[in-house]
Amino acid sequence: MFAEKAPSNAHEWSVSDLAGALKRTLEDAFGHVRLRGEVSGYRGPHSSGHAYFSLKDQNARIDAVIWKGSFAKLKFRPEEGMEVIATGRITTFPGSSKYQIVIEMLEPAGIGALMALLEERRRKLQAEGLFAAERKRPLPFLPQVIGVVTSPTGAVIRDILHRLEDRFPRRVLVWPVRVQGDTCAAEVAAAIRGFNALAPGGPVPRPDVLIVARGGGSIEDLWGFNEEIVVRAAAESGIPLVSAVGHETDTTLIDHAADRRAPTPTGAAEMVVPVRVELMAAVNDLSRRHMEAALRLVERRRADLRATARALPSPEALFSPKRQRLDLATAKLYPALARNARGHEERLLKVARQLSHVSPVANVARMRARLDAVGLRPHHAVCRSVVLKGETLKQIGERLKVSRETLLRAERTRLSQAQELTQRVAERLVPALQGQIARKTDRLHSVSQLFDSLNYKSVLKRGFALVRDVEGHPLNSSEAVLDGQALVLEFADGKADATGGRIGSRPRVVKPKAVAPEEQGALF
Structure with a gap:
């Protein structure tokens, strides 16, 4: 057995x-602390929205x-690692x-950490192409x-308003936001969108243009x-955007995503509008120069027209040579026409002499002379040909006559053979046909x-009757007959009306009426 220990006066604690x-004790001693360390095990916020990680240095971890x-x-x-x-x-x-430490506020450990975070974020957004030069658009x-x-x-x-008023007054819409603090980024991004x-x-x-400005x-x-939300909103903006955040030496990520960066908010106002007085002076100068150039052009064209008009000849000097050439041509025309007519006449006579040798009359005369030289030779040749053809036809006729007689003899022989064959077939066909008719007659x-034996009228002749109701429907059993029901009885020699009643009662027979003999029904 174990020896019993002496009772202790120490207070007993439950685990809770x-x-x-x-x-x-821990919360009273360390109610509020500032702790410097390196982030370890951070995986982003949990699905509940809370974030869990550790802070560590070279010797400890919390x-x-x-x-x-x-x-x-x-x-x-x-x-x-931050x-x-x-x-x-x-x-x-x-x-x-x-x-553990429940963190209420978190800040980077010095400017170096912020700059490192800023540089890492800049590289990330630049890799996505948000700072690309081809995305930049010109300002209106x-x-x-x-x-x-x-x-x-x-x-x-x-x-900004003062500078716009000095340079070129325009309508300005202000979207008020906080430019510093926890909600600054969300409000600026919401304003751009x-x-x-x-x-x-x-x-x-x-x-037509946006200015994001801060001192x-x-x-x-x-x-x-x-913040990324602001940079992405600036990059997604469909309206050209000017970034004017801080002084000239201050650089933020929105400056890289904006279409233009202004060194100061006043510089942004100067970028978006021209100077009205200078613009009016430039327009007036251009108008004056345009007017002077137009006047000089008109004057130069007028001088050119005068010089061209002086160089042009008068109508009389222009038409006199042409008129003289026409008179000379007229004087030469009549002799030329006469010579031309004589030349064509001589050519026509020459062609007529040549045609006389090949005229139709001369050709007919030559053909008639040739025909006379031929004489009766064609007639004799035709007669000889006719005689030869007649003899040939006579020989062909004799050969056809012999062939026709031969064919007739062969056809008569074939017909006699066919007649004998037909007679022999007919002699066999008549008995066969008579036997077939006899068998069909017996059947x-x-x-x-069989039909007469199955016909219901044959049954009626043996003393039976066919019972129907007045609608012509046959009644097949006594249960189908109602008391007092009108009935029609069909016998072999006609029909009669009757009335249904109890067993032992006799139906009243009336004069038969004609009913179609094709009607059928149940037999009793």
Whole structure:
């Protein structure tokens, strides 16, 4: 047996009580701390919206959690390996006997970290092509409406409006946003997309150019314009956009995504509109130069016309040589026509002499002489040919006569043979036909006797009657007969009316009436 130990006066704790006491002690001693360390194990926010990771240095490690509400208010998102300064409270998680820091605010550990984060984000967006030069669009020369995204209470909007008033007054639409703080990026992106969502010709005019402006400040103050949501909104804008964030030395990521970057908000106002006085002076100068050039051109053309008119000959000098040439041609025309007529006449006589040798009359005379020379030779030749043809035809006729007699003898022989064959077939066919007729007659007689035996009228002749109702339907049983029902009885020699009644009663027989003999029904 074991020896009993002496009772102890130490307080007994339950696990939950001890965990709660430790939690309260830790929270009282470290209620609010700022902790510097490197982010480890960060995988983005959980599906619940909370973020879980660790903070570590070269010797220790502590679990960290950022609740969903605090995570949405962070100015930047933590990344793996980033050195940060976390502000929050130390607490425990009794479910796993671990202590952790609940982070309420998170900031990079120095400017170097912010610049490293900025450079990494710039490389990422540049790889997506958001900063490509071919995406840049030219600004309109003279916009009708200018949209400005900035704070309505700062000096920036007053500088822009004052500069526009000095250079070229235009209609300005201001979308008020916060240019610093947690909600800055979301409001600026929403303003850019809101201006782009305006329909052309709607109640609120759609701007022709946008200016996103803010005064100077530190990198933390300008951080909202480095957020991805703002850069992507600027790159997606369908309206040309001018970035005027900070002073000339300040550079943000929206400057790379915008179509133009202005060194200051005042410079942005100068970019979007020309100077009205200078524009009017240029227009007036161009108008004056155009008028002077037109006058000089008219004067030069007038001088050229005068010189050309002086160089032109008078109508009399222009037509006199032509008239003289016409008179000379007229004088030469009549002798030339006479010579031409004589030449054609001589050619015609020469052709007539040549045609006389080949005229139809001469050809007919020559043919008649040739025909006379031939004489009766064709007639004698035709007669000899006719005699020869007659002898040939006579010989052919004799040969045809012999052939016809031969064919007739062969045909008579064939006909006599066919007649003998027909007679022999007829002698065999008559007995066969008579036997077939006899068999058909016997079969018909048998079918007639069978029909007579099956005909219901033969049954009627043996003393039976056919019972029907007045509609002609046959009644096949006594149950089908109702008391007092009118019936029609058909006998072999006619029909009679009757009335149905109880057993033992006799139907009343009346004078038969004619009914079609083809009607059939049940027999009793």
